Amino acid sequence: MITFELDALIVEEASRGSALADRLVGAFGASVPVSYVSDAREATRAKLGADPLGTGKRRLVVKQRRAPFLMSCPASSAKFACCGYLVLILASNCPMDCSYCFLQEHVANNPAFQIYSNFCDSFEEMEQLARSAPGRHFRVGTGELADSLALDSVTKLSVDLIEFVRAREHLTLEFKTKTDEIENLLELDPRGRVIVSWTLSPDAVWKSSEHRTASPSARIAAARAVLDGGYRVGFHFDPMIAYEGAEGDYLQLVDQLLSAIPARCISFLSMGALRMTPELRSAARRRFPHDPMLLGEEVLSSDGRLRAFGALRVRLYRALQERFERAGAPIPAYLCMESRAVHERVFGLAPANPATIGERLALG
Protein backbone atom coordinates (compact mmCIF):
# COMPACT_ATOMS: atom_id res chain seq x y z
CA MET A 1 0.00 0.00 0.00
CA ILE A 2 1.25 3.49 -0.80
CA THR A 3 1.37 6.07 1.97
CA PHE A 4 0.51 9.59 0.92
CA GLU A 5 1.97 12.57 2.73
CA LEU A 6 0.11 15.80 3.35
CA ASP A 7 1.34 19.28 4.18
CA ALA A 8 -1.97 20.62 5.45
CA LEU A 9 -5.48 19.57 6.37
CA ILE A 10 -8.07 22.32 6.06
CA VAL A 11 -11.59 21.77 7.32
CA GLU A 12 -14.46 24.04 6.46
CA GLU A 13 -16.45 24.97 9.58
CA ALA A 14 -19.62 23.50 8.09
CA SER A 15 -17.82 20.16 7.88
CA ARG A 16 -16.38 20.24 11.39
CA GLY A 17 -17.65 17.27 13.34
CA SER A 18 -18.77 15.40 10.24
CA ALA A 19 -17.90 11.72 10.12
CA LEU A 20 -15.48 12.31 7.28
CA ALA A 21 -13.70 15.24 8.92
CA ASP A 22 -13.37 13.28 12.16
CA ARG A 23 -11.83 10.33 10.33
CA LEU A 24 -9.32 12.56 8.52
CA VAL A 25 -8.40 14.64 11.56
CA GLY A 26 -8.02 11.42 13.53
CA ALA A 27 -5.70 9.96 10.91
CA PHE A 28 -3.61 13.01 10.03
CA GLY A 29 -4.12 15.43 12.95
CA ALA A 30 -1.03 14.34 14.83
CA SER A 31 1.33 14.76 11.90
CA VAL A 32 -0.19 17.53 9.79
CA PRO A 33 -1.32 21.03 10.79
CA VAL A 34 -5.12 21.19 10.85
CA SER A 35 -6.92 24.48 10.32
CA TYR A 36 -10.58 25.40 10.26
CA VAL A 37 -11.95 28.02 7.86
CA SER A 38 -15.40 29.47 7.38
CA ASP A 39 -15.31 29.19 3.59
CA ALA A 40 -12.95 26.69 1.99
CA ARG A 41 -13.18 28.18 -1.50
CA GLU A 42 -10.25 30.47 -0.75
CA ALA A 43 -8.17 27.51 0.36
CA THR A 44 -8.96 25.50 -2.74
CA ARG A 45 -8.17 28.31 -5.15
CA ALA A 46 -5.14 29.69 -3.34
CA LYS A 47 -2.04 30.39 -5.39
CA LEU A 48 0.13 27.45 -4.57
CA GLY A 49 3.56 28.32 -5.94
CA ALA A 50 5.24 27.19 -9.12
CA ASP A 51 3.41 23.85 -9.25
CA PRO A 52 -0.09 24.52 -7.92
CA LEU A 53 -1.39 21.08 -8.82
CA GLY A 54 1.51 19.26 -7.18
CA THR A 55 1.24 21.42 -4.08
CA GLY A 56 -2.53 21.04 -4.11
CA LYS A 57 -2.18 17.28 -3.92
CA ARG A 58 -0.59 17.67 -0.47
CA ARG A 59 -3.23 20.08 0.81
CA LEU A 60 -6.40 18.23 1.74
CA VAL A 61 -9.55 20.34 2.07
CA VAL A 62 -12.69 18.90 3.67
CA LYS A 63 -15.74 20.84 2.61
CA GLN A 64 -19.34 20.54 1.58
CA ARG A 65 -20.09 20.08 -2.08
CA ARG A 66 -22.54 22.67 -3.28
CA ALA A 67 -23.03 21.29 -6.79
CA PRO A 68 -24.75 17.98 -7.59
CA PHE A 69 -22.72 14.85 -6.94
CA LEU A 70 -24.14 12.81 -9.79
CA MET A 71 -23.60 13.68 -13.44
CA SER A 72 -23.06 12.16 -16.83
CA CYS A 73 -19.49 11.29 -17.62
CA PRO A 74 -17.84 14.56 -18.70
CA ALA A 75 -16.13 12.74 -21.57
CA SER A 76 -19.43 11.80 -23.15
CA SER A 77 -20.28 13.42 -26.46
CA ALA A 78 -22.42 12.77 -29.51
CA LYS A 79 -19.12 12.52 -31.44
CA PHE A 80 -18.15 9.36 -29.60
CA ALA A 81 -19.56 5.89 -29.08
CA CYS A 82 -20.08 6.26 -25.33
CA CYS A 83 -20.70 3.77 -22.55
CA GLY A 84 -23.49 5.42 -20.56
CA TYR A 85 -21.29 5.95 -17.52
CA LEU A 86 -22.53 8.12 -14.67
CA VAL A 87 -20.06 9.68 -12.29
CA LEU A 88 -20.37 10.51 -8.63
CA ILE A 89 -18.05 13.34 -7.64
CA LEU A 90 -16.97 12.66 -4.06
CA ALA A 91 -13.53 14.28 -4.31
CA SER A 92 -11.51 16.43 -6.65
CA ASN A 93 -7.81 15.96 -7.35
CA CYS A 94 -5.89 12.96 -6.23
CA PRO A 95 -2.76 12.21 -4.21
CA MET A 96 -1.26 10.22 -7.07
CA ASP A 97 0.45 12.10 -9.86
CA CYS A 98 0.20 10.63 -13.35
CA SER A 99 2.03 12.73 -15.89
CA TYR A 100 -0.76 12.42 -18.45
CA CYS A 101 -3.63 13.13 -16.04
CA PHE A 102 -6.37 15.42 -17.37
CA LEU A 103 -6.75 16.98 -13.92
CA GLN A 104 -3.66 19.03 -14.69
CA GLU A 105 -5.91 21.04 -16.99
CA HIS A 106 -9.31 20.32 -15.46
CA VAL A 107 -8.58 21.55 -11.92
CA ALA A 108 -5.82 24.01 -12.79
CA ASN A 109 -7.73 26.90 -11.19
CA ASN A 110 -8.94 24.88 -8.26
CA PRO A 111 -6.04 22.60 -7.46
CA ALA A 112 -6.41 21.61 -3.81
CA PHE A 113 -7.30 18.01 -3.05
CA GLN A 114 -10.92 18.37 -1.99
CA ILE A 115 -13.12 15.80 -0.39
CA TYR A 116 -16.78 16.34 0.36
CA SER A 117 -18.11 15.79 3.86
CA ASN A 118 -21.77 15.81 2.77
CA PHE A 119 -21.22 12.79 0.50
CA CYS A 120 -24.35 11.14 1.96
CA ASP A 121 -26.41 13.68 0.00
CA SER A 122 -25.35 11.77 -3.08
CA PHE A 123 -27.43 8.82 -1.93
CA GLU A 124 -30.63 10.80 -2.40
CA GLU A 125 -29.46 11.82 -5.89
CA MET A 126 -28.98 8.15 -6.77
CA GLU A 127 -32.42 7.30 -5.39
CA GLN A 128 -33.92 10.08 -7.50
CA LEU A 129 -32.17 8.73 -10.56
CA ALA A 130 -33.74 5.33 -10.00
CA ARG A 131 -37.16 6.84 -9.45
CA SER A 132 -36.85 8.79 -12.69
CA ALA A 133 -36.37 5.64 -14.77
CA PRO A 134 -38.04 2.67 -13.09
CA GLY A 135 -36.73 -0.68 -14.24
CA ARG A 136 -33.49 0.67 -15.65
CA HIS A 137 -30.06 -0.16 -14.30
CA PHE A 138 -27.23 2.31 -13.94
CA ARG A 139 -23.48 2.06 -13.59
CA VAL A 140 -22.23 4.84 -11.34
CA GLY A 141 -18.53 5.39 -10.71
CA THR A 142 -16.55 7.48 -8.26
CA GLY A 143 -13.21 7.55 -10.02
CA GLU A 144 -13.56 10.47 -12.38
CA LEU A 145 -11.98 13.46 -10.61
CA ALA A 146 -10.10 11.39 -8.04
CA ASP A 147 -8.94 7.83 -7.59
CA SER A 148 -11.80 5.94 -5.90
CA LEU A 149 -9.65 4.23 -3.29
CA ALA A 150 -6.49 6.29 -2.86
CA LEU A 151 -7.32 7.43 0.68
CA ASP A 152 -9.91 4.82 1.47
CA SER A 153 -8.06 3.37 4.43
CA VAL A 154 -8.62 6.75 6.12
CA THR A 155 -11.88 8.04 4.63
CA LYS A 156 -13.66 4.67 4.62
CA LEU A 157 -16.01 6.12 2.01
CA SER A 158 -16.15 2.74 0.30
CA VAL A 159 -17.85 1.29 3.37
CA ASP A 160 -20.64 3.88 3.34
CA LEU A 161 -21.10 3.55 -0.40
CA ILE A 162 -21.17 -0.23 -0.46
CA GLU A 163 -23.63 -0.36 2.41
CA PHE A 164 -25.88 2.00 0.46
CA VAL A 165 -25.63 0.41 -2.94
CA ARG A 166 -25.74 -3.27 -2.08
CA ALA A 167 -29.43 -3.02 -1.22
CA ARG A 168 -30.29 -1.27 -4.49
CA GLU A 169 -30.80 -3.56 -7.40
CA HIS A 170 -30.98 -0.76 -9.96
CA LEU A 171 -27.48 0.46 -9.18
CA THR A 172 -24.01 -0.88 -9.83
CA LEU A 173 -21.23 1.06 -8.21
CA GLU A 174 -17.79 1.19 -9.79
CA PHE A 175 -14.64 2.03 -7.87
CA LYS A 176 -11.93 2.93 -10.36
CA THR A 177 -8.39 2.87 -9.04
CA LYS A 178 -4.66 2.52 -9.57
CA THR A 179 -4.07 1.44 -5.99
CA ASP A 180 -4.13 -1.82 -4.11
CA GLU A 181 -6.01 -0.26 -1.22
CA ILE A 182 -8.71 -2.87 -0.82
CA GLU A 183 -8.73 -3.72 2.89
CA ASN A 184 -12.08 -2.06 3.56
CA LEU A 185 -13.65 -3.80 0.59
CA LEU A 186 -12.61 -7.20 1.83
CA GLU A 187 -14.56 -6.63 5.05
CA LEU A 188 -17.87 -6.33 3.23
CA ASP A 189 -20.18 -8.43 1.10
CA PRO A 190 -21.08 -6.31 -1.96
CA ARG A 191 -23.90 -8.68 -2.97
CA GLY A 192 -22.96 -8.37 -6.63
CA ARG A 193 -23.59 -4.65 -6.78
CA VAL A 194 -20.00 -3.40 -6.86
CA ILE A 195 -17.40 -3.48 -9.61
CA VAL A 196 -13.83 -2.61 -8.78
CA SER A 197 -11.94 -1.59 -11.88
CA TRP A 198 -8.27 -0.99 -12.39
CA THR A 199 -6.47 1.09 -14.93
CA LEU A 200 -3.74 -1.15 -16.28
CA SER A 201 -0.58 -0.03 -18.02
CA PRO A 202 2.63 -1.85 -18.85
CA ASP A 203 5.57 -1.43 -16.47
CA ALA A 204 7.20 1.02 -18.89
CA VAL A 205 4.26 3.43 -18.57
CA TRP A 206 3.90 2.87 -14.84
CA LYS A 207 7.55 3.66 -14.18
CA SER A 208 7.66 6.64 -16.50
CA SER A 209 4.29 8.24 -15.88
CA GLU A 210 2.18 6.87 -13.04
CA HIS A 211 3.83 8.32 -9.97
CA ARG A 212 2.78 7.15 -6.50
CA THR A 213 0.52 4.43 -7.88
CA ALA A 214 0.61 0.69 -7.18
CA SER A 215 2.57 -1.40 -9.66
CA PRO A 216 0.62 -3.20 -12.40
CA SER A 217 1.36 -6.53 -10.67
CA ALA A 218 0.04 -5.21 -7.37
CA ARG A 219 -3.12 -3.97 -9.09
CA ILE A 220 -3.73 -7.37 -10.66
CA ALA A 221 -3.13 -9.11 -7.34
CA ALA A 222 -5.59 -6.74 -5.68
CA ALA A 223 -8.13 -7.46 -8.40
CA ARG A 224 -7.79 -11.18 -7.76
CA ALA A 225 -8.31 -10.60 -4.04
CA VAL A 226 -11.51 -8.56 -4.46
CA LEU A 227 -12.81 -11.04 -7.01
CA ASP A 228 -12.39 -13.74 -4.39
CA GLY A 229 -14.16 -11.40 -1.97
CA GLY A 230 -17.32 -11.35 -4.09
CA TYR A 231 -16.72 -8.23 -6.18
CA ARG A 232 -16.98 -7.93 -9.92
CA VAL A 233 -13.83 -6.67 -11.63
CA GLY A 234 -13.19 -4.62 -14.74
CA PHE A 235 -10.09 -3.23 -16.40
CA HIS A 236 -9.38 0.00 -18.20
CA PHE A 237 -6.55 -0.05 -20.71
CA ASP A 238 -6.84 3.67 -20.76
CA PRO A 239 -4.81 5.62 -21.53
CA MET A 240 -3.11 3.30 -23.95
CA ILE A 241 0.17 4.80 -25.02
CA ALA A 242 1.50 3.75 -28.41
CA TYR A 243 5.21 4.01 -27.68
CA GLU A 244 7.70 1.90 -29.64
CA GLY A 245 7.28 -1.66 -28.43
CA ALA A 246 3.91 -0.92 -26.84
CA GLU A 247 2.05 -3.73 -28.54
CA GLY A 248 4.31 -6.43 -27.11
CA ASP A 249 4.22 -4.88 -23.65
CA TYR A 250 0.43 -4.55 -23.63
CA LEU A 251 -0.03 -8.12 -24.83
CA GLN A 252 2.31 -9.33 -22.10
CA LEU A 253 0.23 -7.37 -19.59
CA VAL A 254 -2.96 -8.97 -20.91
CA ASP A 255 -1.37 -12.42 -20.53
CA GLN A 256 -0.35 -11.54 -16.99
CA LEU A 257 -3.90 -10.42 -16.24
CA LEU A 258 -5.50 -13.51 -17.75
CA SER A 259 -3.17 -15.83 -15.88
CA ALA A 260 -4.47 -14.29 -12.64
CA ILE A 261 -8.08 -13.71 -13.59
CA PRO A 262 -9.92 -15.93 -16.06
CA ALA A 263 -11.74 -14.13 -18.86
CA ARG A 264 -15.13 -15.38 -17.65
CA CYS A 265 -14.56 -13.49 -14.36
CA ILE A 266 -13.92 -10.11 -16.02
CA SER A 267 -17.02 -7.93 -16.11
CA PHE A 268 -15.78 -5.55 -18.76
CA LEU A 269 -12.81 -4.00 -20.49
CA SER A 270 -12.37 -0.52 -21.77
CA MET A 271 -9.70 0.81 -24.05
CA GLY A 272 -8.84 4.39 -24.88
CA ALA A 273 -5.82 5.97 -26.46
CA LEU A 274 -3.96 8.70 -24.63
CA ARG A 275 -5.65 11.94 -25.59
CA MET A 276 -4.66 15.40 -24.54
CA THR A 277 -5.70 18.87 -25.50
CA PRO A 278 -2.68 20.93 -26.55
CA GLU A 279 -3.12 22.89 -23.30
CA LEU A 280 -3.03 19.71 -21.24
CA ARG A 281 0.05 18.51 -23.05
CA SER A 282 1.78 21.83 -22.36
CA ALA A 283 0.84 21.67 -18.69
CA ALA A 284 1.96 18.04 -18.45
CA ARG A 285 5.26 18.73 -20.18
CA ARG A 286 5.95 21.67 -17.85
CA ARG A 287 5.51 19.33 -14.88
CA PHE A 288 7.15 16.25 -16.43
CA PRO A 289 9.60 17.51 -19.05
CA HIS A 290 11.53 14.25 -19.22
CA ASP A 291 8.64 11.82 -19.63
CA PRO A 292 8.83 10.31 -23.15
CA MET A 293 5.30 8.92 -22.79
CA LEU A 294 3.97 12.45 -23.28
CA LEU A 295 5.69 12.61 -26.66
CA GLY A 296 4.15 9.85 -28.70
CA GLU A 297 3.09 10.16 -32.30
CA GLU A 298 -0.01 12.16 -31.44
CA VAL A 299 -1.67 14.39 -33.99
CA LEU A 300 -4.55 16.81 -33.63
CA SER A 301 -7.95 15.12 -34.04
CA SER A 302 -11.13 16.88 -35.12
CA ASP A 303 -12.28 17.22 -31.51
CA GLY A 304 -9.22 19.33 -30.67
CA ARG A 305 -7.36 16.57 -28.84
CA LEU A 306 -4.00 15.05 -29.63
CA ARG A 307 -4.14 11.30 -30.18
CA ALA A 308 -1.86 8.74 -31.80
CA PHE A 309 -2.70 8.79 -35.49
CA GLY A 310 -5.60 6.54 -36.44
CA ALA A 311 -3.82 3.55 -37.94
CA LEU A 312 -1.44 3.30 -34.99
CA ARG A 313 -4.04 3.32 -32.26
CA VAL A 314 -6.49 1.07 -34.09
CA ARG A 315 -3.71 -1.50 -34.52
CA LEU A 316 -3.08 -1.42 -30.80
CA TYR A 317 -6.77 -1.69 -29.91
CA ARG A 318 -7.18 -4.61 -32.29
CA ALA A 319 -4.16 -6.47 -30.98
CA LEU A 320 -5.59 -6.39 -27.46
CA GLN A 321 -9.11 -7.18 -28.55
CA GLU A 322 -7.92 -10.20 -30.52
CA ARG A 323 -5.93 -11.46 -27.54
CA PHE A 324 -8.98 -11.14 -25.28
CA GLU A 325 -11.19 -12.83 -27.89
CA ARG A 326 -8.89 -15.83 -27.77
CA ALA A 327 -9.11 -15.97 -23.99
CA GLY A 328 -12.00 -18.37 -23.95
CA ALA A 329 -14.94 -16.26 -22.85
CA PRO A 330 -16.49 -13.17 -24.37
CA ILE A 331 -15.76 -10.06 -22.34
CA PRO A 332 -17.92 -6.94 -22.82
CA ALA A 333 -15.65 -4.20 -24.12
CA TYR A 334 -15.92 -0.62 -25.21
CA LEU A 335 -13.71 2.21 -26.39
CA CYS A 336 -13.54 5.53 -24.58
CA MET A 337 -13.74 8.77 -26.57
CA GLU A 338 -13.59 7.11 -29.95
CA SER A 339 -15.95 7.46 -32.90
CA ARG A 340 -18.44 4.87 -34.09
CA ALA A 341 -16.17 4.27 -37.11
CA VAL A 342 -13.20 3.35 -34.90
CA HIS A 343 -15.48 1.17 -32.78
CA GLU A 344 -16.56 -0.70 -35.91
CA ARG A 345 -12.98 -1.18 -37.04
CA VAL A 346 -11.96 -2.65 -33.73
CA PHE A 347 -14.97 -4.77 -32.84
CA GLY A 348 -16.36 -5.38 -36.31
CA LEU A 349 -19.82 -4.12 -35.42
CA ALA A 350 -21.62 -0.88 -34.73
CA PRO A 351 -21.80 0.20 -31.09
CA ALA A 352 -25.07 0.08 -29.22
CA ASN A 353 -26.41 3.34 -27.85
CA PRO A 354 -24.86 4.60 -24.60
CA ALA A 355 -27.84 3.79 -22.39
CA THR A 356 -27.90 0.19 -23.63
CA ILE A 357 -24.16 -0.25 -23.09
CA GLY A 358 -24.41 1.35 -19.64
CA GLU A 359 -27.22 -0.99 -18.65
CA ARG A 360 -25.41 -4.04 -20.00
CA LEU A 361 -22.27 -3.16 -18.05
CA ALA A 362 -24.31 -2.49 -14.92
CA LEU A 363 -26.07 -5.83 -15.10
CA GLY A 364 -22.92 -7.78 -15.88
Place this chain on the structure above:
Amino acid sequence: MNDLDAEIRDLARRRRLPPAYLARWLDLDQSGRSALLELARALKFRTGQLVAALDLLDEISVREQTSAAQILARPPLRRLVTGGGSGPERAHAVLDQLRAIRFPRLHETAGRLEAAIAALRLPRGIRVLLPRELASDVLTIQLAASAPGELDQLLDALLEKRGEFARILAMMGGDDNV
Protein backbone atom coordinates in the same frame (compact mmCIF):
# COMPACT_ATOMS: atom_id res chain seq x y z
CA MET B 1 29.07 34.95 -21.13
CA ASN B 2 31.24 33.10 -23.64
CA ASP B 3 31.56 33.85 -27.36
CA LEU B 4 29.21 31.05 -28.41
CA ASP B 5 26.42 32.27 -26.18
CA ALA B 6 26.99 35.84 -27.34
CA GLU B 7 26.66 34.72 -30.97
CA ILE B 8 23.47 32.81 -30.17
CA ARG B 9 22.01 35.82 -28.38
CA ASP B 10 22.94 38.02 -31.29
CA LEU B 11 21.24 35.75 -33.83
CA ALA B 12 18.20 35.37 -31.56
CA ARG B 13 17.94 39.16 -31.26
CA ARG B 14 18.14 39.61 -35.02
CA ARG B 15 15.53 36.91 -35.58
CA ARG B 16 13.35 38.19 -32.73
CA LEU B 17 13.32 34.71 -31.22
CA PRO B 18 10.92 34.56 -28.24
CA PRO B 19 12.82 34.62 -24.93
CA ALA B 20 11.55 31.19 -23.88
CA TYR B 21 13.10 29.67 -27.00
CA LEU B 22 16.37 31.51 -26.51
CA ALA B 23 16.45 30.13 -22.97
CA ARG B 24 15.83 26.64 -24.31
CA TRP B 25 18.66 27.04 -26.84
CA LEU B 26 21.03 28.21 -24.15
CA ASP B 27 19.98 25.26 -22.01
CA LEU B 28 21.41 22.79 -24.52
CA ASP B 29 24.87 21.46 -23.84
CA GLN B 30 27.72 23.26 -25.56
CA SER B 31 27.93 20.96 -28.57
CA GLY B 32 24.15 21.17 -29.06
CA ARG B 33 24.17 24.97 -28.82
CA SER B 34 26.99 25.12 -31.31
CA ALA B 35 25.49 22.62 -33.76
CA LEU B 36 22.18 24.46 -33.86
CA LEU B 37 23.93 27.78 -34.39
CA GLU B 38 25.86 26.32 -37.28
CA LEU B 39 22.64 24.94 -38.79
CA ALA B 40 20.71 28.18 -38.32
CA ARG B 41 23.47 30.14 -40.00
CA ALA B 42 24.10 27.71 -42.84
CA LEU B 43 20.42 27.49 -43.78
CA LYS B 44 19.48 31.04 -42.77
CA PHE B 45 16.66 29.79 -40.56
CA ARG B 46 13.77 32.19 -40.15
CA THR B 47 12.21 32.70 -36.70
CA GLY B 48 9.45 30.12 -37.20
CA GLN B 49 11.96 27.58 -38.46
CA LEU B 50 14.18 28.12 -35.42
CA VAL B 51 11.19 27.69 -33.13
CA ALA B 52 10.18 24.49 -34.93
CA ALA B 53 13.73 23.14 -34.82
CA LEU B 54 14.04 23.83 -31.08
CA ASP B 55 10.67 22.15 -30.40
CA LEU B 56 11.56 19.11 -32.48
CA LEU B 57 15.04 18.76 -31.02
CA ASP B 58 13.65 18.97 -27.50
CA GLU B 59 10.99 16.35 -28.17
CA ILE B 60 13.31 13.98 -30.01
CA SER B 61 15.87 14.30 -27.21
CA VAL B 62 13.29 13.23 -24.63
CA ARG B 63 11.84 10.45 -26.80
CA GLU B 64 15.19 8.94 -27.68
CA GLN B 65 17.15 9.92 -24.55
CA THR B 66 19.78 11.57 -26.68
CA SER B 67 21.23 15.04 -27.15
CA ALA B 68 20.54 17.74 -29.71
CA ALA B 69 24.12 17.49 -30.95
CA GLN B 70 23.80 13.76 -31.57
CA ILE B 71 20.55 14.27 -33.45
CA LEU B 72 22.00 17.00 -35.65
CA ALA B 73 25.06 14.87 -36.39
CA ARG B 74 23.00 12.10 -38.02
CA PRO B 75 24.09 11.48 -41.61
CA PRO B 76 20.70 12.13 -43.31
CA LEU B 77 20.55 15.55 -41.67
CA ARG B 78 24.21 16.33 -42.39
CA ARG B 79 23.71 15.45 -46.04
CA LEU B 80 20.79 17.87 -46.27
CA VAL B 81 22.76 20.64 -44.58
CA THR B 82 25.83 20.29 -46.79
CA GLY B 83 24.08 19.17 -49.96
CA GLY B 84 22.88 21.11 -52.97
CA GLY B 85 19.81 23.29 -53.34
CA SER B 86 18.90 26.72 -52.10
CA GLY B 87 19.05 27.66 -48.44
CA PRO B 88 15.25 27.80 -48.06
CA GLU B 89 14.86 24.41 -49.77
CA ARG B 90 17.44 22.83 -47.53
CA ALA B 91 15.94 24.47 -44.43
CA HIS B 92 12.56 23.04 -45.37
CA ALA B 93 14.07 19.60 -45.99
CA VAL B 94 15.93 19.62 -42.68
CA LEU B 95 12.75 20.40 -40.77
CA ASP B 96 10.91 17.65 -42.68
CA GLN B 97 13.67 15.24 -41.72
CA LEU B 98 13.44 16.28 -38.08
CA ARG B 99 9.68 15.70 -38.22
CA ALA B 100 10.29 12.25 -39.71
CA ILE B 101 12.59 11.45 -36.78
CA ARG B 102 10.06 12.82 -34.30
CA PHE B 103 7.12 10.91 -35.85
CA PRO B 104 8.76 7.81 -37.35
CA ARG B 105 5.74 5.54 -37.70
CA LEU B 106 3.53 8.34 -38.95
CA HIS B 107 6.16 9.14 -41.56
CA GLU B 108 6.48 5.51 -42.56
CA THR B 109 2.71 4.94 -42.76
CA ALA B 110 2.15 8.13 -44.76
CA GLY B 111 4.94 7.05 -47.13
CA ARG B 112 3.30 3.66 -47.69
CA LEU B 113 -0.07 5.29 -48.35
CA GLU B 114 1.40 7.83 -50.74
CA ALA B 115 3.13 5.02 -52.61
CA ALA B 116 -0.13 3.08 -52.80
CA ILE B 117 -1.91 6.15 -54.19
CA ALA B 118 0.84 6.78 -56.75
CA ALA B 119 0.61 3.15 -57.85
CA LEU B 120 -3.03 3.70 -58.82
CA ARG B 121 -1.79 5.73 -61.80
CA LEU B 122 -4.99 7.74 -61.85
CA PRO B 123 -5.70 10.01 -64.79
CA ARG B 124 -5.15 13.72 -64.57
CA GLY B 125 -8.34 15.20 -63.16
CA ILE B 126 -8.47 12.93 -60.11
CA ARG B 127 -6.71 13.98 -56.94
CA VAL B 128 -6.53 11.78 -53.88
CA LEU B 129 -5.77 13.56 -50.63
CA LEU B 130 -4.75 11.91 -47.40
CA PRO B 131 -5.98 13.52 -44.18
CA ARG B 132 -3.47 15.93 -42.68
CA GLU B 133 -1.11 13.95 -40.43
CA LEU B 134 -3.41 10.94 -40.88
CA ALA B 135 -5.48 12.44 -38.08
CA SER B 136 -8.77 11.16 -39.47
CA ASP B 137 -9.95 8.17 -41.48
CA VAL B 138 -11.32 10.26 -44.33
CA LEU B 139 -9.80 9.91 -47.78
CA THR B 140 -10.69 12.83 -50.04
CA ILE B 141 -11.07 12.26 -53.76
CA GLN B 142 -11.41 15.30 -56.00
CA LEU B 143 -12.59 15.20 -59.59
CA ALA B 144 -11.98 18.06 -61.98
CA ALA B 145 -13.81 17.81 -65.31
CA SER B 146 -14.96 20.39 -67.81
CA ALA B 147 -17.10 18.19 -70.07
CA PRO B 148 -19.59 15.36 -69.46
CA GLY B 149 -17.47 12.87 -71.37
CA GLU B 150 -14.43 13.77 -69.32
CA LEU B 151 -16.40 13.26 -66.11
CA ASP B 152 -17.58 9.85 -67.30
CA GLN B 153 -13.99 8.83 -67.98
CA LEU B 154 -12.88 9.91 -64.51
CA LEU B 155 -15.77 8.09 -62.85
CA ASP B 156 -15.00 4.96 -64.85
CA ALA B 157 -11.35 5.19 -63.80
CA LEU B 158 -12.40 5.52 -60.18
CA LEU B 159 -14.73 2.55 -60.33
CA GLU B 160 -12.04 0.47 -61.94
CA LYS B 161 -9.80 1.15 -58.92
CA ARG B 162 -12.50 0.47 -56.35
CA GLY B 163 -10.66 -2.47 -54.82
CA GLU B 164 -7.43 -0.51 -54.50
CA PHE B 165 -9.25 2.35 -52.81
CA ALA B 166 -10.76 -0.08 -50.33
CA ARG B 167 -7.26 -1.36 -49.64
CA ILE B 168 -5.95 2.16 -49.04
CA LEU B 169 -8.83 2.90 -46.67
CA ALA B 170 -8.08 -0.32 -44.79
CA MET B 171 -4.43 0.73 -44.47
CA MET B 172 -5.54 4.07 -43.07
CA GLY B 173 -7.63 2.17 -40.56
CA GLY B 174 -4.64 0.24 -39.26
CA ASP B 175 -4.98 -2.94 -41.26
CA ASP B 176 -1.48 -4.28 -41.76
CA ASN B 177 -2.57 -7.29 -43.71
CA VAL B 178 -3.26 -5.38 -46.91
